[in-house]
Amino acid sequence: MGTMEPLNYAxxxxxSDQEVASLHAAAFAHAEEMEPxxxxxxxxxxxxxxxxxxxxxxxxxxxxxxxxxxxxxxxxSVHPDHxxxxxxxxxxxxxxxxxxxxxxxxxxxxxxxxxxxxYLADELFRPTAAGIVDV
Numbered sequence: 653m654g655t656m657e658p659l660n661y662a663x664x665x666x667x668s669d670q671e672v673a674s675l676h677a678a679a680f681a682h683a684e685e686m687e688p689x690x691x692x693x694x695x696x697x698x699x700x701x702x703x704x705x706x707x708x709x710x711x712x713x714x715x716x717x718x719x720x721x722x723x724x725x726x727x728x729s730v731h732p733d734h735x736x737x738x739x740x741x742x743x744x745x746x747x748x749x750x751x752x753x754x755x756x757x758x759x760x761x762x763x764x765x766x767x768x769x770x771y772l773a774d775e776l777f778r779p780t781a782a783g784i785v786d787v
Contacts, residue, residue, distance in 0.1 A: 657706040661742060663750050665702040667693070671709045679729035698723050698754065701746045703730070703739050711739040715747050721757040744776055 669689045677684035693700055696716050703711030713728040725747055730740045751759045762784065763771050771777045 659710075659739070660704050661746055662702050662704070663746065664699045665704075667700070667702060667709065667712070672712060675709050675712055675729050675731055676727065678731050679735075698756065699747075699750055701743045701750070703734075703743060705734075710734045711743050713740075713743040713747050715751060715756075715759070717756070721755065723751055723756045723759050725759060725761040740770065741774070741776070744771070748776065 667690065669686060672689040673684055673686055676682075693714065698715045698717040700712060700714045702709060710731045711729065711734065714726045715723050716726055717723045725744065728740055728743060730737075730743070748759060759777075761771055761777055762782065768779075772779060
């Protein structure tokens, strides 16, 4: 078995619409749909964290901002071949660090019940009451 390339994390790394769409589709088991990821990131995001093995995007999470003190963690994605290895946790940890270094006072995350143990472990986030509606 060959040596696996090192894992590299970055804040606001260049990404393409294609590679984020492919990762998102694989991570969430849905059909790949081309979306304007780069345009959205540039327009709405405080930043995003990437995880790469060589040139391959294997992890991603996005921090969207309200332009003030609140930010929202979205699209935490790890390719299925790399899930369970700590990449997702490191993506989130680095996103939190970047928020602490900037103007953000509150970083919010919404998640399905099954993802609760991931987001609430190691005191990454604390539980709060929230509401949501499908529109």
